[in-house]
Amino acid sequence: MPNLPLTLVVITYNEAHTIARCLDSVPFAAEKVVVDSGSTDDTVAIARAHGARVVHQDWLGFGPQRNFATTQASHPWLLALDADEFLSPELAAELETALPAIQASADAAVYLRRRTIYMGRPMRWYRPAVGEKMARLWHRDRARWTDARVHESLRFDGPSRTLRGAFDHVNNPSLVEKQLKVLRYSELKCRDWYDKGKSTRMWQTPFVFLLAFIKDYLFRLAFLDGWRGFIIAQTAASYAVYKRMRYYEMRHNPASRDSASTALHRHGLDRGSDTTT
Structure with missing residues (x-):
């Protein structure tokens, strides 16, 4: 799969059990950046082994940490995933096809759909868990994360679009x-x-x-x-x-x-x- 001018950014803290799956789900990203806030497990070593450049940053809060991660990217278009999230093969294929047009557009951000795996199985009906729209792909000069300590969101004024495929979220193992x-x-x-x-x-x-x-x-x-x-x-x-x-x-x-x-x-x-x- 060809590398596309996109930076995947993941913020981590003791995510050794999930980080490899997350990173490997975006094989087309030319750059993968993991911003780690002091993991004491094998997160950093695993991330590096799976192609990521790891940057240490003491914890700033979710919004500020994501904004710091933005500054570490080499490409203007970024994709944010949490360590317990990963792209489905369908969304990975859709992104690979759609990215050249997105990057040539005036879009500020792209909405992706997130589905949740809860208690070991995907939720089938609960609305926030079967297709929640979240802005996770953005141009760093056209969008910015809020500075909230938690429940941060991407803010932008420009045009956007929504893709059909979903990425998966493993919502708490227990x-x-x-x-x-x-x-x-x-x-x-x-x-x-x-x-x-x-x-x-x-x-x-x-x-x-x-x-x-x-x-x-x-x-x-x-x-x-x-x-x-x-x-x-x-x-x-x-x-x-x-x-x-x-x-x-x-x-x-x-x-x-x-x-x-x-x-x-x-x-x-x-x-x-x-x-x-």
């Missing part, structure tokens, strides 16, 4: 990993809220769980995926509630920020959960 991620992502989101002085609005909390669960379970069709759909809707609703409870604690007991950082560090979950504002 519920244990999911709950650990909930703790970490909640802490990052709450720190963003804290920096912005967001009001707590705890009176909304009893309704948040119910509305979030109904939205995912009914309106986003999770119920059609059986018990897996129930679990994914319940987990999402619990995350929405926990963020608000943790933020309330953070506002009313600022010392809990240091305590939480210590606890996250003790369990190896402190990447990005700094104590600065």
Whole structure:
């Protein structure tokens, strides 16, 4: 497969079990850049063995880390994947065919569709998991990632297009990993809220769980995926509630920020959960 003037960028931290699959799924990229924030496993060695140039950067937060990765690319067009994501053969073939026209266009970004593998099998009906559109291919001079610590997104004003093929996301190998991620992502989101002085609005909390669960379970069709759909809707609703409870604690007991950082560090979950504002 010919190399095309495209840089694949992946941000990593202890992703030895997934990084090879991710990198190998984009065989046509002329350059592969892995920005690692201090992995203690074999991530760096595996990434290099699979054709990536590895750059170390202490953790800046998801948005800033992606923007730093952009500066390390040799090509103006970039493709971002997480280490637990990989292109399907269909999308890889579509990208190889479409890239020359995309790169010759005035497009700022391209939307790709992501499908989720949950509890070992692809979700079939839950809408965010069967074809969620995400801007992951972009021109570095026409788009930029938001600076959010977590839940970052690509921002651009120019034209875009959407491809038909999908890339796959292995959503947490187990519920244990999911709950650990909930703790970490909640802490990052709450720190963003804290920096912005967001009001707590705890009176909304009893309704948040119910509305979030109904939205995912009914309106986003999770119920059609059986018990897996129930679990994914319940987990999402619990995350929405926990963020608000943790933020309330953070506002009313600022010392809990240091305590939480210590606890996250003790369990190896402190990447990005700094104590600065």
